[in-house]
Amino acid sequence: MPELTISRRGLLAGSALLLASTALPTIGFAQTPKKGGRLVLAADSEPRNLNPAIVASNGVFFISSKIVETLAEASFDGKDGLQPRLALSWEGAADGLSVTFKLRDGIKWHDGMPFTSADVAFSALQIWKPLQNLGRTVFKDLAAVDTPDELTAIFKFAKPTPFQLIRNALPALSSVVPKHLYEVGKIEENPANNAPVGTGPFKFAEYKAGQYYRLTRNDAYWGKDEPYLDEIVYQVLPDRTSAAAALEAEEIQLAAFSAVPLADLDRISKVPGLKVITKGYEGLTYQLVVEINHRRKELADLKVRQAIAHAIDKDFVVKTVFLGYAATATGPVPKNDPQFYTAEVPTYPFDVAKANALLDEAGYKRADDGKRFALKLLPAPYFNETKQFGDYLRQALAAIGIDAQIVNNDSAAHIKAVYTDHAFDLAVGPPVFRGDPAISTTILVQSGIPDGVPFSNQGGYKNADLDALIVKASETLDTSARTGLYKEFQKKVATDLPLINVAEWSFISVARDTVGNIANNPRWAVSNWADTYLES
């Protein structure tokens, strides 16, 4: 036995020395990305339509943003928070009627055809404006796109459109797809929707349902030396608990979008070789919101809504439901937004006594059993956290004498119940803030939205003042005046509580420490990963 111990020790010492020697030369160039390698990561959903120009959602971007590029990408330090991609520059006219894009020269589609301004014009007019879930609002007044030469695209608007809005919409809404593939036949049924062709650093290689998506390196990519990776493989792991196990077993090197449950992060951060990264999602803020059906007479009373706001302990929610990986909210714009956020809004500190007093004042006295009235509460099923907050909200409401009965639905049934049938009193929803209130935030409180539009005001709330303010802001061209109007908007929403903003959260990535250049832009998980690399 002693021989064995000695030999084992010798072996260890030898291999440690060997390891150290390989580490030595790399210390000087710690930031130099290495070329090659295959990045395997967890994917928790399998979108069928992978065309980001039609379906602008994070689930689609997660995969297709590596294949299909946008005009510009979000950036931590770029001007106006942007960095160039397909477009090199963008300029808005003073009258708000046109925006000129100068495009990058020498870009080729994955099939070898040249990328030109005609592709941009086609994508904008035929896809973003008529078909895209978010583009329908932002580009509604887009009348034409002029292409004086192959590298210039001039967007012409029928009505003045704020340049700030167009700029803020570029990272998520401006995916450009090839005209030559999409001009024949129906766009929605084009085979390229399932096997996208783009200009990005990676080409779509194959998709095996229930197993994986595989992307391969685009050797003709415009970025110098980029991309660094040879392949990206998205391993489909729908069960959230399996992502953590797969990371520990080194089957995958990255789990983005909080594929590892929050409760596991503390444990997994101590596993050698794994790192927990909270950066890289600043541009994808989710908001935890209590949606209110104003058709219920009790909830139409401002005092009742104020009472509910006072009954929610936001710090408890952040600490317990989100385990600290979130921030409390004050209004409809998240605190981490650099352009629009204002803290000067009415706040509703946690105060059960005050909430009870407000309900008494409103005339809803406790009955003999201690209850004032009953409500139907529908927590959105998309996230563990929205469901858990539903359980918490039920308890918080019980403390002020409101008997909330939880109704659980699957995703499709929840969307139908809340946004089409209005069969709810309170709902818990996770709307997304996309860098500008006009993209997907104002529709949460604006009146006159047809039934069935998901993530919009379906609670029957109607406030002429607020509607007028939203319209005025959408027509204001001056950036600071427009920002001012949205600050006013936040104040009005926090005062009248058409909905209650509770918390703001984003996602967490867990990666092996061999993965480099992670989280280097505010939309990292849905950006193109041209500079991501693997140390061996």
Add this chain to the structure above:
Amino acid sequence: MKRLPHLFRSPEAIAGALILALLAAMALAAPLLFPGDPQAIAGPALLPPFQDWSLPLGTDRLGRDVLAELFHGARTSLAVGLAAAAAALLIGALVGTLAGFAGGLVDEVLMRITDAFQTVPSFLLALAFVSIVGPSLGVVVAAIALSAWTGPARVARAEVLSIRERDYVAGARVIGMHPLEIAFREVLPNALPPVLALSSVIVAAAILTEAALSFLGLGDPNRVTWGGMIAEGRTVLRTAPFLSIVPGVALVLTVLGVYLAGEGVVESTAMRRSLS
């Protein structure tokens, strides 16, 4: 009176009866020991068991008392198990007696319906029923009964088929009793014992089905159920395994208790029959 000593002759039956008695006591004592809402937040979140003696089994992800949830969960589990089994036995006995006693076309139709229900996997049937009608305690009971009545129906029919040829049934016919009266007053009571012997299996299956439905998020969300507790604990299985283990053990013990006690009853009745 004679049945009890027989029952206690086998140690398994004693164990089963003790577990069941304990469960019943838990269910009955729940509102006394843990008054108020068992889902109320009682302390810090994810407190491990045996740390704080006011919360002996710790707390879940929202800080709810696991012991209180366990006790109130026993209520739900037992209530659903007993109600579903009672409903399944009732439907099964009625259908079986009608089919067996009437014979002919009625028998054919009722038995083909039974076949139809038996060909669909019972859990799938319950799952489909609950997801269409919407989860609440009554619906869950109905869904489980819907998928469990076929066994008792077949047993009752077989039993009725042999009983209806007995002399006393012929006698009842002769004195002019209404056929339905004969079926339910003379035949059914005598056909019941073997049907009731199925009850332990059905109760155990019903408790498990309820737990499985809750685990899949199809239980009543406004009540504590063991299946729901396991489902909630699953997301933190690696960091707080007790959240799944505690209700899981309770579930295993309950099903075991019901089964053992049921076996004991069946054995003792069989013994009594062979003695007599």
